[in-house]
Amino acid sequence: MSQTKTKIAQRISKEINDGDVVNLGIGIPTIVCDFIPSDIEVHIHSENGLVGLDKEAAEGFEDKDIINASGKYATIKNTGSFFDSAMSFNIIRGGHLDMTVLGALQVDSKGNIANWMIPGKLVPGMGGAMDLTVGAKKVICAITHQTKKGTSKIKQECNLPLTAAGEVDLIVSELAVMEVSSEGLILKEIAKEVDVNEVIEKTEAELKISENLKQF
Amino acid sequence: MSQTKTKIAQRISKEINDGDVVNLGIGIPTIVCDFIPSDIEVHIHSENGLVGLDKEAAEGFEDKDIINASGKYATIKNTGSFFDSAMSFNIIRGGHLDMTVLGALQVDSKGNIANWMIPGKLVPGMGGAMDLTVGAKKVICAITHQTKKGTSKIKQECNLPLTAAGEVDLIVSELAVMEVSSEGLILKEIAKEVDVNEVIEKTEAELKISENLKQF
């Protein structure tokens, strides 16, 4: 696992509070799990129909009827439970999730997020992502700061089709933690490895620097 | 039990086919059950959340968690099942009931039915009756032909607040079986005890006499 991804996941794990009900998307969000402190109890929701998701199943212990939303064999805590997809999305859309963490192709200064299609190129579909972003109380976007070609994924305005408009609350990359406010993005924290100017340079969106800027 | 009610219930029981899913309302409809031939299998649905309703519970064998929609302790067949009220009304409204049998204060030539309030006098509420009349494939109104004061309950047009507009398919009283058609009520059967003129006289609604009039 790359250090970049680990850094993002680790920082996001600090947003989780005892008792929270959390949905973790595919990719970086999945590994957030690994950094949740053992002294707090978190209910992991998986949109395919369970809450109380535990680790992936060990080899030889796979149960064909227990998978996570990525299709991997999983396990469930002894206080977990299963339900149909209607109930699963009632939980999501009904505001019963304290937090969802999603990856994205782009995210922007207005809290818009794009993660489900690149016109003419890639159309996987939105799956549960549109419901998750609209429904969860807090939406965190886990994202590498730039594309492999060095383009900022933190846009002033997304140009890919949106997953949701204005729903993202917090953006965490390997370089920065940015809060979405009515006045645009507020740079709250920067990675120890970089300085503010480097972050500003690598970010397409305008950043307001928090008076209380921290490192992570 | 009065002979009048028995006669109505007995006649209605002949409308039920093998395999039907049926909801029986309070009053006369409840006793329809007693006349279903033992060689056909009928699934009785009760809107409080079960299907496969069987007889009332024998004294000493009441289970506080098994009631019918009238609140009486009931029993369930070994192929019956229980569900919440949302599912119960999905069954009703979703067209999964072959038939519902309801009592009424009035029913009319257009298939309108009124059974949930008398303004200024009695306002019990509609309970599940509006869903049942709209949702069931076939709606049978079980009704004594006249009020105790001798007024016809089979109206040209209901003057009490409706439970549903144009949903009744068949009206069965102790005197007559009437089908609701686009041209009004068709008198299909008359009770052995009466002649056609008496039925016409006691019915406010206009009746078209079936060419194939039968007795019951």
Place this chain on the structure above:
Amino acid sequence: MGKVIDMQELDKFFDDEMRIMIGGFLDCGTAETVLAYVNQLDLHSLTIIVNDAGYNYKSKGKFLATADINNIITSHIGTNPDVGAKMNNGEIEIELIPQGTLVEQIRAHGAGLGGILTPTGIGTKAEEGKQIIEVEGEKHILATPIGADIAIIKAWKADKSGNLIYRHSAKNFNPIMAMAADTVIAEAENIVENGELDNNNIMTSNIFVDYLVKSKPEN
């Protein structure tokens, strides 16, 4: 803090003018122990959401007949003459809703829907004051969400984490109301250790349930 609490701790969750949902169909699946306790708190101007008004002499019906209630949103009050009398003398305002619509409105709140379209009630008083929307030439009533400050529900078995299993026809409105209130108080006949319920049969997840109270045994 655990979810299993003593009855006396309930006081702090309740206040005047609250909207309270009560599960049950007639007396089946109603949290009688909690309701009896709540009824002796000095609460005023409540709004109650409940399938039916029950019987005036016991359980939820007694609560509805005796508590200080401004509004009841329900599908049926015919079994409770005291509530009927209070409606007639203007003491309680009753909003009657078809049962299938009522349960969907409660579900819609819990499910984050803006409402549902139902054909039930078209051409009747139930459509009065409602927005009518046509879908494929058929008229429907737009029924909007109904939520509450508190839901008082009844389960058969609970584990200490708040997972619930209901029994037989005592399910009724309980699993739906469990999704639709800010605070959900579940009364359970049995409260077992975590892990003792078969998690394939849990009907309400612990994430919905805030507090658990044990039913007093029936006398």
Place this chain on the structure above:
Amino acid sequence: MGKVIDMQELDKFFDDEMRIMIGGFLDCGTAETVLAYVNQLDLHSLTIIVNDAGYNYKSKGKFLATADINNIITSHIGTNPDVGAKMNNGEIEIELIPQGTLVEQIRAHGAGLGGILTPTGIGTKAEEGKQIIEVEGEKHILATPIGADIAIIKAWKADKSGNLIYRHSAKNFNPIMAMAADTVIAEAENIVENGELDNNNIMTSNIFVDYLVKSKPEN
């Protein structure tokens, strides 16, 4: 006639141009035995309603990749490159719907609702061509019912009368689709005698299920 049938009897229920719903989330809770059989019937111009397109090399994904299909109504096809390719070359038309909306549309059909209002998708492509309805100042998409001619669902246990119990995360779309098709074919891993299921745990009532087929044991 009993509901338990042999695979060969399935032929007569299927026809060209049918709308078919398939339960399951990826491969979990999918009626693999029935699908493999249906895939070798000579069916044309199907419309499929399914949560996702699965994997092209097995189970429902193989069916979607190889059967003669005109339309797929689904929330996600990213796991099935063959379906993606058929979409790109115009062979299959894909209608993408947010998963929570899709399941509610299927439920709405089964529940006799004219539709539901959801905030999901507002401000995105998902709202294109949809009726937008405001409720209390908030925009919602009107999502209308989706039904089918046949639903192919998967259960863990069935009794001969057609009552179903699903297992763990294999529930997903199955209990919802069971309400929403004219003919419901359930594949079950175990088919037991009537009375052998605990009727408190039945998730789909026998009144919804038309035919039962036993799963072939996994190789």
